[in-house]
Amino acid sequence: MDKLLKYLNSLSKTERSAYAAACKTSEGYLRKAISTGQRIGERLCIALDRESAGAVRCEDIRPDVDWAYLRAQEPGNDKVGTNG
Template sequence: MDTLKTYLNSLAPPEQQDFAARCGTSLGYLRKAISTGQRIGESLCINIERESAGAVTCEELRPDVDWAYLRGSGAAANNETTGSEAAA
């Protein structure tokens, strides 16, 4: 959450509002989530990463989610590839 806070604080107030809107939420919600350590939903994490051009990553916002698997770079995804190649 520190990265999100730093990113938001680097933007001018109108840019903060615009960023939140592009992410599909409000600036108030983002500030509340940061201050309370609230768990942000996965889809919002994706929107934040996209709209921040990767400055704030999903992994930083929700380390409890296996983003590596979803990105196809995790051990489970690699084992599936290896397993299908071994069967071929």
């Protein structure tokens, strides 16, 4: 969660509010989750990743989830679905 905190701190107040709103959460919730080590849900992890353009990756927030499997399923990824 260090990357999430670093990312939040790099944004202006207006940008932080917009980022949190785009993720359908609040800056207060994110800061509380960071400070208490709260487990952030997968849906929010994905939103945080997407809205930060990958600056904060799902893996940074929830290393306990097998994100590599999901990333391998992304369209255009040649590692999955090839019939040889």
